[in-house]
Amino acid sequence: MGDIINIFIKSAFIENLALSYFLGMCSFLAVSKSVKTAIGLGLAVIFVNGLTIPLNWLLDHYLLNDFFGQDLTFLRFIIFISTIAALVQLVEMVVEKVSPSLYNSLGIFLPLITVNCAILGASLFMITKEYNFAQSVSFGLGGGFGWFLAIVAIAGIREKMQYSHVPAPLRGLGMAFFLTGLMGMAFMGLMGIDPAAFK
Amino acid sequence: MAEVLTKKEAGAFSFGKEEKKLLTDPLNDNNPITVQVLGVCSALAVTTLVSKAIVMGIAVIFVTALANLFTSLLRNYIPKSIRMIVQLVIIAFLVTVVELALKAVNYPIWKDLSVFIGLIITNCIVMGRLEAFAMANKPWKSFLDGIGNGVGYAIILVMVAVVRELFGKGSLLDFKIIGSTPEYLLNTTSTAWLSWYSPNNLLVLSPAAMFIVAIIIWIQRSRNAKLVDIS
Numbered sequence: 001m002g003d004i005i006n007i008f009i010k011s012a013f014i015e016n017l018a019l020s021y022f023l024g025m026c027s028f029l030a031v032s033k034s035v036k037t038a039i040g041l042g043l044a045v046i047f048v049n050g051l052t053i054p055l056n057w058l059l060d061h062y063l064l065n066d067f068f069g070q071d072l073t074f075l076r077f078i079i080f081i082s083t084i085a086a087l088v089q090l091v092e093m094v095v096e097k098v099s100p101s102l103y104n105s106l107g108i109f110l111p112l113i114t115v116n117c118a119i120l121g122a123s124l125f126m127i128t129k130e131y132n133f134a135q136s137v138s139f140g141l142g143g144g145f146g147w148f149l150a151i152v153a154i155a156g157i158r159e160k161m162q163y164s165h166v167p168a169p170l171r172g173l174g175m176a177f178f179l180t181g182l183m184g185m186a187f188m189g190l191m192g193i194d195p196a197a198f199k
Numbered sequence: 200m201a202e203v204l205t206k207k208e209a210g211a212f213s214f215g216k217e218e219k220k221l222l223t224d225p226l227n228d229n230n231p232i233t234v235q236v237l238g239v240c241s242a243l244a245v246t247t248l249v250s251k252a253i254v255m256g257i258a259v260i261f262v263t264a265l266a267n268l269f270t271s272l273l274r275n276y277i278p279k280s281i282r283m284i285v286q287l288v289i290i291a292f293l294v295t296v297v298e299l300a301l302k303a304v305n306y307p308i309w310k311d312l313s314v315f316i317g318l319i320i321t322n323c324i325v326m327g328r329l330e331a332f333a334m335a336n337k338p339w340k341s342f343l344d345g346i347g348n349g350v351g352y353a354i355i356l357v358m359v360a361v362v363r364e365l366f367g368k369g370s371l372l373d374f375k376i377i378g379s380t381p382e383y384l385l386n387t388t389s390t391a392w393l394s395w396y397s398p399n400n401l402l403v404l405s406p407a408a409m410f411i412v413a414i415i416i417w418i419q420r421s422r423n424a425k426l427v428d429i430s
Contacts, residue, residue, distance in 0.1 A: 022405055025239035026323040074299065078291040081320050085284045114283055117240045117321040124314040169420035173236060174413050181409030188404065 004138040007131070011142035017118045018150035019180070019187040024118030028151055029176050038155035041113075042148030046141065048091065048113050049122055052084050053140030056123045057133055059083060080123050088114045118147050154183060221343045225351035228423070231324045232355045233416045238324035241315050242356055243408040249372050252360035254308050256353025258301070258316060260346060262293045263325050267345030269293075270333040277334075286329050287320065294319045324352055359411045367402030 017023045024045070031041045059079055064072045092110045096103045113119060122143045126136050157179055166175050231237045238259070245255045269289050270277075277285050298316045302309045309316070319325065328348050333341040365371055401407055 020405070022243040022409075023240050023318075025243070026237055029236050029239065074295065077295050077298075077317055077320055078288060081287045081291050082284060085287050089283075111283070114287070115321050115323055115326045117318050117323075120321045121240075121314060121318055124317050128314065167417075170413070170417050173233075174416040174420065177409050177413035177416065181406040181413065184406035184409060185404075188406070 004134055007135050007138045008142035008145075011139050012146035012149070013187070013190045016146040016150055016187055016190075017122060017143050018147045019184045021121065022180075022184070023121040024116045024147060025180075027113075027116050028154070029173065029180070032151055032155040032158055032176070035152060035155045035159060038151045039148075042151050044110055044113055045116065045118065045147050045151075046144035048084070048088060048110075049119055049144030049147070050137070050141045051091070052087055052119060053123055053126050053143075054133065054137045055087065056080050056083055057126060057131070057136040060127060076124075076127070080120060084119055084123070085114050118143070150183070150187075154179060157183075218340065218343050221340060222347040222350075225344075225347040226354060227351075227419070228425070230351045230355065230419075231327075231348050232352060232412065233419055235324075235327065237327045238322045238352055239412070241318055241322055242352070242359065242412065243405050245312060245315050246356055246360040246363055246408050247367070247403055248311075249357065249360045249364050251308065251311055252356040253353075254301070254305070255312065255315065256349070256356050258297045259319060259322065259324065259352055260349030261297060262290065262319050262322075263328060263349040263352075264342055264345035265293050266290050266325050267328055267333040267341040268338055270329045271336060271338040271341035274334050282334070286326065290325050290329075291320050324348055355412070355415065358415065359408055362411050363402050363407060366399055367407070369398040 011017075015021070018025075018028055027041060032038050056079075060073075060076065064076060064079060088110055092103075095110070122140065126139055129139075131139055154176070158176060161175060161179070170178070225231060229235065232239060232242055241255060241259075245251045266286075266289055270286060273285070273289075294317065297319070298309070301312075301316065328345060332344045336344070361371065
Protein backbone atom coordinates (compact mmCIF):
# COMPACT_ATOMS: atom_id res chain seq x y z
CA MET A 1 0.00 0.00 0.00
CA GLY A 2 2.78 2.38 0.97
CA ASP A 3 4.36 1.57 -2.34
CA ILE A 4 1.26 2.76 -4.19
CA ILE A 5 1.03 6.07 -2.33
CA ASN A 6 4.74 6.48 -2.90
CA ILE A 7 4.32 6.14 -6.68
CA PHE A 8 1.38 8.55 -6.67
CA ILE A 9 3.38 11.27 -4.88
CA LYS A 10 6.43 10.63 -7.02
CA SER A 11 4.57 10.79 -10.34
CA ALA A 12 2.50 13.83 -9.34
CA PHE A 13 5.25 16.04 -7.91
CA ILE A 14 8.79 14.78 -8.31
CA GLU A 15 8.55 13.35 -11.80
CA ASN A 16 5.82 15.68 -12.97
CA LEU A 17 4.92 14.82 -16.58
CA ALA A 18 4.52 18.44 -17.65
CA LEU A 19 7.23 20.25 -15.71
CA SER A 20 9.99 17.64 -15.33
CA TYR A 21 9.63 15.73 -18.58
CA PHE A 22 7.91 18.53 -20.55
CA LEU A 23 5.38 16.15 -22.05
CA GLY A 24 2.11 17.35 -23.52
CA MET A 25 3.58 20.79 -24.15
CA CYS A 26 1.52 21.51 -27.28
CA SER A 27 -1.82 21.51 -25.51
CA PHE A 28 -0.14 22.80 -22.34
CA LEU A 29 0.85 26.01 -24.12
CA ALA A 30 -2.21 26.28 -26.35
CA VAL A 31 -4.94 25.78 -23.73
CA SER A 32 -3.43 27.57 -20.73
CA LYS A 33 -4.79 31.02 -21.59
CA SER A 34 -7.57 30.88 -18.98
CA VAL A 35 -7.96 28.93 -15.75
CA LYS A 36 -11.43 27.65 -16.62
CA THR A 37 -10.44 25.85 -19.81
CA ALA A 38 -7.24 24.65 -18.15
CA ILE A 39 -9.27 22.92 -15.44
CA GLY A 40 -11.43 21.25 -18.09
CA LEU A 41 -8.45 19.89 -19.99
CA GLY A 42 -6.66 18.90 -16.78
CA LEU A 43 -9.63 16.85 -15.59
CA ALA A 44 -9.92 15.17 -18.96
CA VAL A 45 -6.23 14.23 -18.79
CA ILE A 46 -6.57 12.73 -15.29
CA PHE A 47 -9.53 10.69 -16.52
CA VAL A 48 -7.95 9.39 -19.71
CA ASN A 49 -4.53 8.83 -18.14
CA GLY A 50 -6.06 6.91 -15.23
CA LEU A 51 -7.95 4.65 -17.65
CA THR A 52 -5.49 4.07 -20.49
CA ILE A 53 -2.41 3.22 -18.44
CA PRO A 54 -3.93 0.21 -16.62
CA LEU A 55 -5.58 -0.84 -19.90
CA ASN A 56 -2.29 -0.65 -21.77
CA TRP A 57 -0.64 -2.59 -18.95
CA LEU A 58 -3.18 -5.38 -19.35
CA LEU A 59 -2.74 -5.41 -23.13
CA ASP A 60 1.01 -5.41 -22.87
CA HIS A 61 1.19 -8.24 -20.36
CA TYR A 62 -1.55 -10.55 -21.59
CA LEU A 63 -1.47 -9.90 -25.34
CA LEU A 64 1.87 -8.55 -26.53
CA ASN A 65 4.40 -10.28 -24.29
CA ASP A 66 3.11 -13.76 -24.95
CA PHE A 67 0.75 -14.11 -27.87
CA PHE A 68 0.47 -17.90 -28.26
CA GLY A 69 4.20 -18.13 -27.70
CA GLN A 70 5.05 -15.15 -29.94
CA ASP A 71 6.71 -11.97 -28.72
CA LEU A 72 4.75 -9.14 -30.24
CA THR A 73 6.28 -6.26 -28.31
CA PHE A 74 7.38 -4.55 -31.54
CA LEU A 75 3.67 -3.74 -32.06
CA ARG A 76 3.62 -1.76 -28.81
CA PHE A 77 3.36 1.73 -30.36
CA ILE A 78 0.52 0.78 -32.68
CA ILE A 79 -1.45 -1.01 -29.96
CA PHE A 80 -0.95 1.73 -27.37
CA ILE A 81 -1.91 4.61 -29.63
CA SER A 82 -4.94 2.71 -30.95
CA THR A 83 -6.07 2.04 -27.37
CA ILE A 84 -5.74 5.71 -26.55
CA ALA A 85 -7.53 6.88 -29.69
CA ALA A 86 -10.31 4.33 -29.31
CA LEU A 87 -10.76 5.00 -25.61
CA VAL A 88 -10.90 8.76 -26.13
CA GLN A 89 -13.57 8.31 -28.79
CA LEU A 90 -15.51 5.90 -26.55
CA VAL A 91 -15.28 8.21 -23.54
CA GLU A 92 -16.50 11.06 -25.71
CA MET A 93 -19.59 9.10 -26.75
CA VAL A 94 -20.37 7.91 -23.21
CA VAL A 95 -19.95 11.35 -21.67
CA GLU A 96 -22.15 12.87 -24.35
CA LYS A 97 -24.99 10.43 -23.52
CA VAL A 98 -24.63 10.39 -19.73
CA SER A 99 -23.82 13.98 -18.85
CA PRO A 100 -24.35 16.59 -21.56
CA SER A 101 -23.23 19.39 -19.21
CA LEU A 102 -19.86 17.74 -18.57
CA TYR A 103 -19.63 17.03 -22.29
CA ASN A 104 -20.13 20.68 -23.10
CA SER A 105 -17.40 21.77 -20.73
CA LEU A 106 -14.94 19.07 -21.88
CA GLY A 107 -16.18 18.67 -25.44
CA ILE A 108 -13.40 20.35 -27.40
CA PHE A 109 -10.61 18.97 -25.25
CA LEU A 110 -11.37 15.28 -25.39
CA PRO A 111 -10.24 14.74 -29.01
CA LEU A 112 -7.17 16.91 -28.31
CA ILE A 113 -6.07 14.42 -25.68
CA THR A 114 -5.42 11.70 -28.26
CA VAL A 115 -2.38 13.61 -29.44
CA ASN A 116 -1.31 14.73 -25.98
CA CYS A 117 2.10 13.13 -25.62
CA ALA A 118 1.73 13.01 -21.85
CA ILE A 119 -0.66 10.07 -22.24
CA LEU A 120 1.45 7.99 -24.61
CA GLY A 121 4.60 9.05 -22.76
CA ALA A 122 3.17 7.85 -19.45
CA SER A 123 2.21 4.53 -21.05
CA LEU A 124 5.76 4.06 -22.32
CA PHE A 125 7.29 5.10 -18.99
CA MET A 126 5.02 2.55 -17.30
CA ILE A 127 6.74 -0.11 -19.45
CA THR A 128 10.30 1.09 -18.89
CA LYS A 129 9.76 1.36 -15.12
CA GLU A 130 8.34 -2.19 -14.97
CA TYR A 131 5.39 -1.45 -12.72
CA ASN A 132 2.84 -4.10 -11.72
CA PHE A 133 -0.90 -3.58 -12.24
CA ALA A 134 -1.72 -1.76 -8.99
CA GLN A 135 1.35 0.43 -9.36
CA SER A 136 0.40 1.34 -12.92
CA VAL A 137 -3.08 2.44 -11.78
CA SER A 138 -1.47 4.69 -9.20
CA PHE A 139 1.07 5.95 -11.74
CA GLY A 140 -1.70 6.79 -14.22
CA LEU A 141 -3.76 8.75 -11.70
CA GLY A 142 -0.73 10.46 -10.18
CA GLY A 143 0.69 11.46 -13.53
CA GLY A 144 -2.65 12.89 -14.63
CA PHE A 145 -3.01 14.76 -11.35
CA GLY A 146 0.46 16.28 -11.69
CA TRP A 147 -0.32 17.44 -15.21
CA PHE A 148 -3.61 18.95 -13.98
CA LEU A 149 -1.79 20.89 -11.24
CA ALA A 150 0.81 22.16 -13.68
CA ILE A 151 -1.62 23.44 -16.32
CA VAL A 152 -3.90 25.13 -13.76
CA ALA A 153 -0.92 26.86 -12.14
CA ILE A 154 0.49 28.12 -15.44
CA ALA A 155 -2.96 29.32 -16.56
CA GLY A 156 -3.30 31.31 -13.33
CA ILE A 157 0.06 32.98 -13.92
CA ARG A 158 -0.77 33.73 -17.55
CA GLU A 159 -4.06 35.37 -16.56
CA LYS A 160 -2.21 37.68 -14.17
CA MET A 161 0.44 38.29 -16.83
CA GLN A 162 -2.07 40.22 -18.92
CA TYR A 163 -1.73 43.16 -16.55
CA SER A 164 2.03 43.37 -16.98
CA HIS A 165 4.05 45.24 -19.56
CA VAL A 166 5.72 42.51 -21.57
CA PRO A 167 7.90 43.54 -24.55
CA ALA A 168 5.79 43.16 -27.69
CA PRO A 169 7.79 40.35 -29.38
CA LEU A 170 7.65 38.28 -26.19
CA ARG A 171 3.91 38.68 -25.67
CA GLY A 172 1.88 35.45 -25.58
CA LEU A 173 3.96 32.50 -26.67
CA GLY A 174 7.41 33.78 -25.76
CA MET A 175 6.36 34.65 -22.24
CA ALA A 176 4.58 31.32 -21.85
CA PHE A 177 7.88 29.56 -22.61
CA PHE A 178 9.74 31.65 -20.02
CA LEU A 179 7.05 31.00 -17.40
CA THR A 180 7.06 27.26 -18.04
CA GLY A 181 10.83 27.22 -17.70
CA LEU A 182 10.65 29.07 -14.39
CA MET A 183 7.90 26.72 -13.16
CA GLY A 184 10.07 23.78 -14.17
CA MET A 185 12.92 25.16 -12.08
CA ALA A 186 10.55 25.62 -9.15
CA PHE A 187 9.39 22.01 -9.49
CA MET A 188 13.01 20.85 -9.47
CA GLY A 189 13.01 22.00 -5.86
CA LEU A 190 10.53 19.20 -5.11
CA MET A 191 13.16 16.62 -6.05
CA GLY A 192 14.35 16.96 -2.47
CA ILE A 193 11.21 15.15 -1.25
CA ASP A 194 12.01 11.68 -0.03
CA PRO A 195 9.14 9.46 -1.19
CA ALA A 196 10.14 6.80 1.33
CA ALA A 197 8.94 9.12 4.10
CA PHE A 198 5.32 8.43 3.04
CA LYS A 199 5.61 4.70 3.53
CA MET B 200 2.06 6.65 -75.13
CA ALA B 201 5.34 6.90 -73.30
CA GLU B 202 5.60 10.58 -74.17
CA VAL B 203 2.16 11.37 -72.81
CA LEU B 204 2.99 9.60 -69.58
CA THR B 205 6.23 11.48 -69.05
CA LYS B 206 4.50 14.78 -69.73
CA LYS B 207 1.81 13.98 -67.19
CA GLU B 208 4.38 12.88 -64.65
CA ALA B 209 6.38 16.05 -65.18
CA GLY B 210 3.23 18.02 -64.39
CA ALA B 211 2.60 16.02 -61.24
CA PHE B 212 6.13 16.41 -59.96
CA SER B 213 6.75 19.98 -61.09
CA PHE B 214 8.89 22.18 -58.91
CA GLY B 215 7.86 25.80 -59.29
CA LYS B 216 7.43 28.83 -57.07
CA GLU B 217 4.58 27.30 -55.12
CA GLU B 218 6.51 24.14 -54.32
CA LYS B 219 9.55 26.14 -53.29
CA LYS B 220 7.39 28.14 -50.90
CA LEU B 221 6.14 24.90 -49.34
CA LEU B 222 9.72 23.98 -48.56
CA THR B 223 11.00 27.35 -47.33
CA ASP B 224 7.97 28.72 -45.47
CA PRO B 225 8.28 26.39 -42.46
CA LEU B 226 11.92 27.38 -42.00
CA ASN B 227 11.06 30.85 -40.77
CA ASP B 228 7.66 32.48 -41.29
CA ASN B 229 5.67 29.39 -40.42
CA ASN B 230 8.12 27.45 -38.28
CA PRO B 231 6.48 24.46 -36.58
CA ILE B 232 8.03 25.11 -33.16
CA THR B 233 8.24 28.87 -32.81
CA VAL B 234 5.13 29.91 -34.77
CA GLN B 235 2.73 26.96 -34.95
CA VAL B 236 3.75 25.71 -31.46
CA LEU B 237 3.76 22.09 -32.58
CA GLY B 238 6.11 19.39 -31.35
CA VAL B 239 7.57 21.28 -28.43
CA CYS B 240 7.79 18.31 -26.03
CA SER B 241 10.47 16.37 -27.84
CA ALA B 242 12.33 19.56 -28.74
CA LEU B 243 13.05 20.09 -25.06
CA ALA B 244 13.94 16.58 -24.08
CA VAL B 245 16.38 15.55 -26.80
CA THR B 246 18.43 18.73 -27.13
CA THR B 247 21.07 18.08 -24.46
CA LEU B 248 23.50 16.80 -27.13
CA VAL B 249 23.84 17.90 -30.74
CA SER B 250 24.16 14.30 -31.93
CA LYS B 251 20.82 13.39 -30.32
CA ALA B 252 19.15 16.44 -31.86
CA ILE B 253 20.43 15.57 -35.34
CA VAL B 254 19.23 11.96 -35.12
CA MET B 255 15.84 13.10 -33.84
CA GLY B 256 15.61 15.70 -36.61
CA ILE B 257 16.31 13.13 -39.30
CA ALA B 258 13.75 10.73 -37.78
CA VAL B 259 11.08 13.45 -37.75
CA ILE B 260 11.82 14.57 -41.33
CA PHE B 261 11.43 10.94 -42.47
CA VAL B 262 8.16 10.44 -40.58
CA THR B 263 6.51 13.75 -41.53
CA ALA B 264 7.41 13.39 -45.21
CA LEU B 265 6.20 9.81 -45.59
CA ALA B 266 3.15 10.18 -43.32
CA ASN B 267 2.07 13.21 -45.37
CA LEU B 268 2.62 11.26 -48.60
CA PHE B 269 0.68 8.15 -47.49
CA THR B 270 -2.19 10.09 -45.95
CA SER B 271 -2.49 12.19 -49.06
CA LEU B 272 -2.61 9.09 -51.25
CA LEU B 273 -5.37 7.63 -49.07
CA ARG B 274 -7.21 10.87 -48.39
CA ASN B 275 -10.22 10.06 -50.57
CA TYR B 276 -10.72 6.62 -48.99
CA ILE B 277 -10.53 7.54 -45.30
CA PRO B 278 -13.97 7.92 -43.63
CA LYS B 279 -14.25 11.19 -41.71
CA SER B 280 -15.34 9.64 -38.41
CA ILE B 281 -12.33 7.36 -37.94
CA ARG B 282 -9.69 9.48 -39.67
CA MET B 283 -7.75 10.10 -36.45
CA ILE B 284 -7.23 6.40 -35.84
CA VAL B 285 -6.23 5.79 -39.47
CA GLN B 286 -3.73 8.65 -39.34
CA LEU B 287 -2.31 7.43 -36.05
CA VAL B 288 -1.86 3.92 -37.40
CA ILE B 289 0.04 5.28 -40.42
CA ILE B 290 2.28 7.36 -38.14
CA ALA B 291 2.78 4.54 -35.64
CA PHE B 292 3.81 2.20 -38.46
CA LEU B 293 6.44 4.67 -39.72
CA VAL B 294 7.73 5.37 -36.23
CA THR B 295 8.09 1.65 -35.53
CA VAL B 296 10.17 1.34 -38.70
CA VAL B 297 12.39 4.25 -37.61
CA GLU B 298 12.78 2.86 -34.11
CA LEU B 299 13.77 -0.63 -35.21
CA ALA B 300 16.17 0.79 -37.82
CA LEU B 301 17.84 3.08 -35.28
CA LYS B 302 18.11 0.26 -32.75
CA ALA B 303 19.93 -1.81 -35.34
CA VAL B 304 22.18 0.96 -36.66
CA ASN B 305 23.15 2.93 -33.56
CA TYR B 306 22.23 1.26 -30.29
CA PRO B 307 23.76 3.85 -27.85
CA ILE B 308 21.79 6.73 -29.42
CA TRP B 309 18.62 4.62 -29.42
CA LYS B 310 19.15 4.05 -25.71
CA ASP B 311 19.70 7.76 -25.08
CA LEU B 312 16.57 8.81 -26.91
CA SER B 313 14.53 6.10 -25.07
CA VAL B 314 10.81 6.88 -25.18
CA PHE B 315 11.21 10.00 -27.28
CA ILE B 316 11.45 8.13 -30.57
CA GLY B 317 8.10 6.54 -29.68
CA LEU B 318 6.73 9.93 -28.85
CA ILE B 319 7.14 11.07 -32.47
CA ILE B 320 3.74 9.37 -32.88
CA THR B 321 2.11 12.03 -30.75
CA ASN B 322 4.44 14.74 -31.99
CA CYS B 323 1.87 17.33 -32.92
CA ILE B 324 3.84 18.37 -36.03
CA VAL B 325 3.06 15.11 -37.79
CA MET B 326 -0.60 15.03 -36.78
CA GLY B 327 -1.04 18.77 -37.33
CA ARG B 328 0.37 18.67 -40.86
CA LEU B 329 -1.75 15.64 -41.74
CA GLU B 330 -4.90 17.41 -40.60
CA ALA B 331 -4.06 20.83 -41.98
CA PHE B 332 -2.36 19.91 -45.22
CA ALA B 333 -2.23 16.30 -46.36
CA MET B 334 -5.98 15.68 -46.04
CA ALA B 335 -6.64 18.41 -48.61
CA ASN B 336 -3.69 18.35 -51.01
CA LYS B 337 -2.08 16.21 -53.69
CA PRO B 338 0.64 13.68 -52.73
CA TRP B 339 3.65 15.50 -54.21
CA LYS B 340 2.82 18.80 -52.52
CA SER B 341 2.10 17.04 -49.23
CA PHE B 342 5.45 15.29 -49.44
CA LEU B 343 7.25 18.62 -49.89
CA ASP B 344 5.26 20.17 -47.06
CA GLY B 345 6.29 17.28 -44.84
CA ILE B 346 9.96 17.72 -45.67
CA GLY B 347 9.75 21.49 -45.14
CA ASN B 348 8.16 21.15 -41.73
CA GLY B 349 10.54 18.40 -40.69
CA VAL B 350 13.52 20.55 -41.63
CA GLY B 351 12.05 23.60 -39.87
CA TYR B 352 11.73 21.47 -36.73
CA ALA B 353 15.23 20.02 -37.07
CA ILE B 354 16.80 23.48 -37.45
CA ILE B 355 15.37 24.75 -34.17
CA LEU B 356 16.35 21.48 -32.48
CA VAL B 357 19.96 21.79 -33.60
CA MET B 358 20.10 25.49 -32.64
CA VAL B 359 18.89 24.73 -29.12
CA ALA B 360 21.21 21.73 -28.84
CA VAL B 361 24.26 23.73 -29.95
CA VAL B 362 23.71 26.30 -27.20
CA ARG B 363 22.99 23.67 -24.56
CA GLU B 364 25.91 21.42 -25.40
CA LEU B 365 28.43 24.21 -25.96
CA PHE B 366 27.70 26.11 -22.75
CA GLY B 367 26.39 23.22 -20.66
CA LYS B 368 29.07 20.65 -21.41
CA GLY B 369 31.74 22.73 -23.17
CA SER B 370 31.73 20.48 -26.21
CA LEU B 371 30.15 20.13 -29.64
CA LEU B 372 29.36 16.65 -31.00
CA ASP B 373 31.38 15.30 -28.04
CA PHE B 374 34.46 17.31 -29.12
CA LYS B 375 35.75 19.50 -26.26
CA ILE B 376 35.81 23.18 -27.22
CA ILE B 377 35.66 25.35 -24.13
CA GLY B 378 35.86 24.66 -20.44
CA SER B 379 38.36 22.41 -18.76
CA THR B 380 41.47 21.70 -20.78
CA PRO B 381 41.08 18.84 -23.24
CA GLU B 382 43.19 15.78 -22.46
CA TYR B 383 45.12 15.81 -25.71
CA LEU B 384 46.44 19.31 -24.98
CA LEU B 385 47.31 18.75 -21.33
CA ASN B 386 51.06 18.73 -21.85
CA THR B 387 51.25 21.82 -23.99
CA THR B 388 51.61 25.24 -22.41
CA SER B 389 49.45 27.49 -24.58
CA THR B 390 45.99 26.22 -23.52
CA ALA B 391 45.11 28.52 -20.65
CA TRP B 392 42.65 30.44 -22.83
CA LEU B 393 40.55 27.30 -23.23
CA SER B 394 39.75 26.97 -19.56
CA TRP B 395 38.45 30.45 -18.79
CA TYR B 396 34.86 29.11 -18.92
CA SER B 397 33.49 26.48 -16.61
CA PRO B 398 30.46 24.65 -18.04
CA ASN B 399 27.12 25.67 -16.57
CA ASN B 400 25.17 22.60 -15.52
CA LEU B 401 21.88 24.49 -15.47
CA LEU B 402 21.88 24.44 -19.27
CA VAL B 403 21.80 20.65 -19.32
CA LEU B 404 18.59 20.60 -17.27
CA SER B 405 15.33 20.82 -19.18
CA PRO B 406 14.09 24.28 -18.04
CA ALA B 407 17.07 25.81 -19.89
CA ALA B 408 15.66 24.52 -23.17
CA MET B 409 12.47 26.48 -22.47
CA PHE B 410 14.47 29.68 -22.00
CA ILE B 411 16.48 29.11 -25.17
CA VAL B 412 13.35 28.51 -27.25
CA ALA B 413 11.79 31.62 -25.68
CA ILE B 414 14.84 33.67 -26.67
CA ILE B 415 14.72 32.29 -30.21
CA ILE B 416 11.04 33.32 -30.39
CA TRP B 417 11.95 36.74 -29.03
CA ILE B 418 14.66 37.31 -31.65
CA GLN B 419 12.50 35.97 -34.47
CA ARG B 420 9.52 38.12 -33.58
CA SER B 421 11.48 41.31 -33.11
CA ARG B 422 12.85 40.83 -36.64
CA ASN B 423 9.49 39.88 -38.10
CA ALA B 424 6.68 42.13 -36.88
CA LYS B 425 4.00 40.04 -38.65
CA LEU B 426 4.34 37.29 -36.07
CA VAL B 427 3.82 39.43 -32.95
CA ASP B 428 0.93 38.30 -30.74
CA ILE B 429 -1.52 41.20 -30.47
CA SER B 430 -3.77 39.83 -27.70
